[in-house]
Amino acid sequence: xxxxxxxxxxxxxxxxLYSLDLTEDDLSDLKNVLACHFADRLSRRVxxxxxxxxxxxxxxxxxxxxxxQ
Numbered sequence: 001x002x003x004x005x006x007x008x009x010x011x012x013x014x015x016x017l018y019s020l021d022l023t024e025d026d027l028s029d030l031k032n033v034l035a036c037h038f039a040d041r042l043s044r045r046v047x048x049x050x051x052x053x054x055x056x057x058x059x060x061x062x063x064x065x066x067x068x069q
Contacts, residue, residue: 017030
């Protein structure tokens with residue numbers, strides 16, 4: 001049995017974009033905006049975890065230089 005889920009708010013907004021005839025430059029710009037948005041969200045989330053755990057730059061250096069990683 002196949003069940004259909006309603007579209008998310010993101011899917012609905014993207015569908016609205018389909019009605020636009022974007023140039024390749026505009027499409028590239030849009031992709032960059034989306035990529036930057038999600039990269040920024042990830043960075044903020046990692047920062048919160050980092051501070052919550054009380055990690056330091058030295059901790060990161062150790063992780064980056066650990067040969068077992």
